[in-house]
Amino acid sequence: MSLPARVATLVVAFLAVVAGVMFVAFEFIGAQPAVENYTPYASGGQVNVTLMTTPETTVTNKPDWVSYFIKNPSTGSFDHTTYFAVPANTKVNVTILGYDGCTPLRNPVWGRVAGTIGGIENVSYFNGKTFSSTQSLQTFDSWANCAVQHTFAIPGLGINVPVASPTTVAENNALCGTAPCVAGTADQAKAPHSVVTFSFTTPKTPGTYRWQCFVPCGGGYLDGNGGPMGTPGYMMGQMEVQA
C-alpha cells in the first residue's frame, strides 16, 4: 500500500473512532427524560405539582422496575419522566400518589420529614374502597411498621419526604400492576395507594437540583441501589428552578 493510501486509511479510521465515541457520548447525554414544565402554570406565587410512584413500569422496556411518573400540567396525563421545572421563589404544592408497597429504609434517618413548610406531610390512604382521613405526620418508622415505600428528597435544599405506603398486608398484595396507575381501568381505580401532600418554597435564584429516593428499591441490583435507583427517569430526577 502506498504512503498516501496508508495515511488516508489511518485518517479515516481515526475519524470513524472519534465519530463512534461522540455518538455514544451524545446518545447517552442527550437521552434524558422529558421535562414537565410547571412554570407557566404558577399562579399567585404557587404552583401545584403531582407525582406518582408505581411498583412497575410497564410503559418501558424495564417493566419490573419501580418508578416515579409526573403529571403533565397541560394534558393531565402521567408521563414517564422525573424531570420537572418550577419557577423561583414560589410555593410548590406537591401531591404524590403512592401506588407502590412498603420497603424498609436502609437508614431510618430518611423516615423524618424535613425541609417542607411546617416540617410535615399530610397523608391519607385509599384501601381499595374508601379514603382514610388525612393525617399530618413528621416521622415514619419504616423498620417497625413498613410505613414507607419511597422518599422524595432534594438534598441540595434539605428536603426529605417519606412517601407513605398502603397500610396492610392485603393492600400491599393488591398493588397496581400497570403503569401509570390512573389510566382508568377498574383494577387500577381500585388499587390501594397513599396520597401524600406537602409544600416547600423554591430558592430565589434559578438552578438545577437533583432529587432522589433513599429507599434502596432497585430490586435484584447490588445493594438495591442499581437499576431504577441509578437511572434518570425512574427513582431519581432533576428539578429545574427557573427565573
Add this chain to the structure above:
Amino acid sequence: MAAEFPAAGQTETGRRRDGFWLLVLWIALSVIGCLLVALVLGPHLPPGDQSSSAASQQTDFTVLSTIATPVVIGVLLYFGWALAFWRQRPGDETDAAPIHGNTKISVTWVAATGAIVLALAVYGTIELWVPAGAGAGEGPQPIWKPAGTTTSSLTSWAPGTSNILQVQVIGQQWAWTYRYPQFGGFETTQLMLPVGQPVQFNVTSLDVIHSFWAYTLGVKADANPGLNNVAYTTPEHTGDFQIRCSELCGIWHGSMYGTGDVLSVSAFLTWTQTTKVQLAALTKILPPYALTYDPTTIPAGKINTALGLTSAGGGYYNPADPEQP
C-alpha cells in the same frame, strides 16, 4: 548544575566560565524563588489553615514546594542555557564527550537523590505522626492520636476536657449523615463542630465505598461498609468548610457535596441541645449507636415479615444474593 563537558567547539576555559555563571545564576534565582514560594505562595496554598490538619498539610505543601523550587529552576536554567549558548555550529558534526562510566557523576547523583528521598521519607513520617495522622483516615485502630485526648465517655462530652468529641460520618448513596453519640445519638444531615476542640471522626458507609473529604478542614477518610475509619482534627477557625465525596460511588457521586460549619463552643452546645430535642422522635427509631451498621441485620417488623421482607432493601441486600460481591 554546571556543564560537565565542553559542548562542541567550546574550550576548557569556556566550560569553566559556563559552569561558574550557571552556578551563580542558579543560586541567586533559587534564593529568590524559595523566598517567594515560602513567604508569598505558601500562605495561599490549599487546603488553608482552618484546622490543625489543614494547617499541617499547608505547611507540608509549602516545604515540598520550596524544596522543589531549586530543582525546577536548575533544570529550566540549564535547559535555557543549552538552547542559548550550546547550539551546534554550522559545519560542526562532533559529539559531546560521553559521561557513561564517570564515577564522580554517578556517586554524586545517587548520593544527592538518595539523601533527598530519605530526608523526605523521614519528614513525611514525622508529619503524619505529630499532627495525629494529619487528618487522614487511619483505619479502625488508629496509630496516631491527638496528644492529651482520651475516649473516656461515648455518652457525654464537655469542652476543654480530655474526652474527645466523637462525630460519626455515615456515607450512603448519595448523601452524608452525621451522628453525635455523646449528645443522645441523634443523626442529622448537618455537620457542626466546635472551634478549638479535638474531634474524632468515625467514618463508615451503608452501601458502597465513599470517601469523606472535608476539603478545607484537611480531613479525608474512605467510608467503607462494615468498617470504621478514624480520622482526627482540631478546628482552629470558625466558618464553613467544604465537604465532598472523593470516591466514585454512583451516578450522583458528583452531587455528593455540601458544607459544614465550625462554631464557637457555646454556639455548638446550643446547636446540639436544640437538635437533640428536634430530632428526639427520630432518634428513638434509629439503631443503637455502633461504629458500623450491617443492613442485613435490620430487624424487620411483623408486617415486613408477613410480606417476606427480611432486611433493609426488602431483602435486596441478602448476603446469599448471587449479585452481591
